[in-house]
Amino acid sequence: MKLLHATIRMRHNITMAAALAAVSMFAAPAARPQAQPRPAAQAPGQRSPVAPTREQVQAAVNEAYEKFKSNTEGKNADYIPELAKVDSKLYGIAIITADGQTITAGDVDKAFSIQSISKVFSLALAMEEFGPDKVFEKIGSEPTGRPFNPVEAVVDMPTHTGNPLVNAGAIATVSLISAPSADAKYNKILNFYSKAAGEKLALINDVYKSEAATNTGNKALAALLLKYERIYADTLESVDVYTKQCSVGVTAKQLAMMGATLANFGANPITGEQVIKRENVPEILATMTMAGLYDGSGGWAWHVGLPAKSGVGGGIVAVVPGKGAIAVFAPPLDKAGNSVKAQLAIAYVAEKLGINLYSPRSVGVK
Numbered sequence: 001m002k003l004l005h006a007t008i009r010m011r012h013n014i015t016m017a018a019a020l021a022a023v024s025m026f027a028a029p030a031a032r033p034q035a036q037p038r039p040a041a042q043a044p045g046q047r048s049p050v051a052p053t054r055e056q057v058q059a060a061v062n063e064a065y066e067k068f069k070s071n072t073e074g075k076n077a078d079y080i081p082e083l084a085k086v087d088s089k090l091y092g093i094a095i096i097t098a099d100g101q102t103i104t105a106g107d108v109d110k111a112f113s114i115q116s117i118s119k120v121f122s123l124a125l126a127m128e129e130f131g132p133d134k135v136f137e138k139i140g141s142e143p144t145g146r147p148f149n150p151v152e153a154v155v156d157m158p159t160h161t162g163n164p165l166v167n168a169g170a171i172a173t174v175s176l177i178s179a180p181s182a183d184a185k186y187n188k189i190l191n192f193y194s195k196a197a198g199e200k201l202a203l204i205n206d207v208y209k210s211e212a213a214t215n216t217g218n219k220a221l222a223a224l225l226l227k228y229e230r231i232y233a234d235t236l237e238s239v240d241v242y243t244k245q246c247s248v249g250v251t252a253k254q255l256a257m258m259g260a261t262l263a264n265f266g267a268n269p270i271t272g273e274q275v276i277k278r279e280n281v282p283e284i285l286a287t288m289t290m291a292g293l294y295d296g297s298g299g300w301a302w303h304v305g306l307p308a309k310s311g312v313g314g315g316i317v318a319v320v321p322g323k324g325a326i327a328v329f330a331p332p333l334d335k336a337g338n339s340v341k342a343q344l345a346i347a348y349v350a351e352k353l354g355i356n357l358y359s360p361r362s363v364g365v366k
């Protein structure tokens with residue numbers, strides 16, 4: 001992680017002069033392209049002049065790919081045996097903008113299991129059905145400050161479920177989603193994810209079987225939730241559907257499109273379908289900021305400043321609201337369960353392009 005910090009300390013290289021002449025890449029779709037140079041001081045409501053060009057975005061992605069390609073820190077998750085077999089060298093970076101432009105480098109067409117990144121989209125599905133207030137009441141949205149699956153968090157958190165992005169909260173979120181059977185619920189979830197990705201996604205059956213054979217910890221979390229009356233359907237059935245949703249295969253490109261759907265006010269940038277209610281997006285992104293990288297979320301917000309979500313399959317997606325999403329796939333994880341190279345690559349690109357949400361120089365701020 002030394003490299004991450006060094007990268008994050010790196011100052012951006014895109015000069016204001018170059019950026020002033022830029023066609024906006026991370027600009028919101030409605031008013032682009034804006035090729036006209038503008039003065040630095042803008043009237044309220046005007047677009048920021050510092051959006052990077054497509055070439056600058058591609059250059060940043062290429063640099064991030066080359067810079068971290070040989071990094072050997074971290075290791076594949078192995079508590080789900082099938083994940084240990086995935087080639088640790090796979091590495092792909094994909095950006096998709098809110099107006100559907102794609103910029104990639106590396107292994108962006110290789111399917112991997114979505115794992116915990118699925119939790120974001122099941123949260124979105126539960127919110128479609130019940131709205132943010134009920135989901136907040138039934139699940140909560142407080143960071144646990146702990147890893148993604150300890151029993152202690154269920155016992156100690158006042159809501160017990162914690163938030164929808166840790167295992168207990170995610171299993172409870174799945175239990176909330178209505179369906180006549182477990183199969184129907186899984187199909188409803190898969191269909192929703194597919195709409196966000198803009199194409200049909202499929203289960204990676206070997207990963208599902210591998211996790212289903214070893215997920216005693218998640219079954220224990222669900223049983224504990226039952227004790228606190230914080231699970232809303234059959235416990236084992238909820239764990240099984242949750243395990244299947246975690247085993248859905250995505251490529252880095254598909255994951256970037258799912259993120260871009262969030263960035264684009266809930267509408268898929270290519271199909272145009274309004275997958276997620278526009279008004280639910282802020283709560284989803286807020287939850288990602290607080291808990292998307294588990295007990296690494298605070299450091300991530302501090303250094304990178306983008307809502308993001310990781311999965312033990314090696315994926316991370318980060319969302320730039322209104323602008324686009326970056327997804328990276330690289331299996332070796334750090335101790336918190338977050339992909340090492342994905343963190344480095346996203347941090348690098350975000351710094352280079354000036355897309356930290358909390359920075360006054362954030363690109364595209366209107």
Ligand code: DON
Pocket residue numbers: 115116117148149167211218243246310311312313336337338
């Ligand atoms: O339940 C589990 O343990 C996995 N299916 C998902 C965990 C996960 O991805 C945590 N991520 N960083």
